[in-house]
Amino acid sequence: MAADWVRRIAVNHREWVFWIVAIALPLLFPGKLLLINEIAILALFALSLDLLLGYAGIISLGHAAFFGVGAYAAGLLAKHGLAEPLVGLLLSAAAAAVLGFLTSFLVLRGSDLTRLMVTMGIGLMLLELANRFDTITGGADGLQGVVMAPLLGLFAFDLAGRTACAYSMAILLVLFLLARRLVRSPFGLSLRAVKANRLRAVSVGVPADTRLVTIYTIAAAYAGAAGALLAQTTQFVSLDVLDFHRSADVLLVLVLGGSGYLYGGLIGAAIFKVMQDWLAAQTPQYWQFWIGLLLVVIVLAGRERVAVAIRRRWTALTRRFAGEPTP
């Protein structure tokens, strides 16, 4: 039985393939480094939401609050002299974690609808605060004058996005591996138990509230790190980091990719950004129509059925090319 478990948690070959492809992407598409950077940042943001939604069952429509706080913290730190990216990233994640810890107590109880409204409300409040205190944040003009020091003192942030892309992907990989450990540990098990049946989890001794506060704080730190990466790699922060659409987008990304297995946010981010990039070139004004259509199809038909249909079509297609009769 122990051996069976070892097999279950060991890195399987699909995961290897996933990361080899991910790391190969910047080398294969050197002209798309800025896009890949954006994908990595959105993937980290969606990973953060997956920790909440996929593992603890907490739904949020205000996750941009933590993304935004991380972004502003990183931008302000750099603007006021702390230009070292890694230290800035850590401090920004910590700032988001503090906000996460403080607001976690508001989402401990209540239905999904209450949580949606409470998290959305917090998001809206932060957006207005950033707007109001424009002497600090730059308000609608955005935070100007963010200049980052070279990464590790060696790699300057270049216009092509080489450093940015490598930096974001490295942070994504490290934080992904941490999250992977976390969800496969006894702690992760207790989160899944609270998600599945809080009443029963409590009656076997799981302190549900403490666990939820912990994961909410961790998820906030992850979102803050994603925001910080955006601020540092684009060297600019605007009110857009706190906007409601960002919270909605990340939920959409997670639904596209699927929650509760960690890779969903990463895959969803890639689909979302690539579609955005490609469709925006075709129909600059209406690209969200196609994202919307895809979302409706995936939610109504179910991800598995879509995947199965694509696989069946693919097999039929390859059979035809191989000259075999279709069944």
Added chain:
Amino acid sequence: MSLALETVALCKSFGALAATREVSLRVARGARHALIGPNGAGKTTLINLLTGVLRPDAGRVLLGGTDITELAPHTRARRGMTRTFQINQLFAGLTPLESVALAIFERHRFGRHWWRPLASHTAVMDEAAALLQRFGLANAAHTPVATLPYGRQRLLEIAVAIAGQPHVLLLDEPAAGVPEDERHEILSIVKGLPGDVAVLLIEHDMDLVFSFARRISVLVDGSLLVEGAPDEVAGDPRVRAAYLGEAPLG
């Protein structure tokens, strides 16, 4: 007689309905104690008061002599009182092995350990596997809980409660809804529970009650009517009166 669980004048009302009235229940260490009563007598309310799901309006709950009236449900579980539910309360996304391991992790206070994967906690996983073996669930260890047959789910319900190694175990109608030919499994599991665990059984099935309990309390309209050895209770005219119209005792 040293007591595992005691309530002192426990009261709970829902609006005008007094669901629990001045209930003083004493469960000895290692007891095989049954709580019976007609439908609506307040048995489930009493369990919810004991486990902390509900707060009493008055009275106290003592676990091993310590007042636990104010403690949260999860703290009571950690102090050694676990329960099963009349309607299965299992973890839909977990396997039986994970469900049982969860309870063992919490017993060891490992629940917040986040670095080592489940599998590397070999002592816990082996204990979980051994427990499933004892409950005849070994070959379903990795089957998603939701797809288990009802009788197996009923067994898992008890296994999860036992995994916490409680001093006091509350069984809320463990045989409810289990088909006749699978009942003996539940019965033998309940009978085979460790002797040092005080078991409080809430049950409608009188065969199960009288084959298991060495002491019976009868709850009627929220208050304790009679308490005594099975033959005393069975012969008590007040109990017969309370059950009039229901299945006869014994």
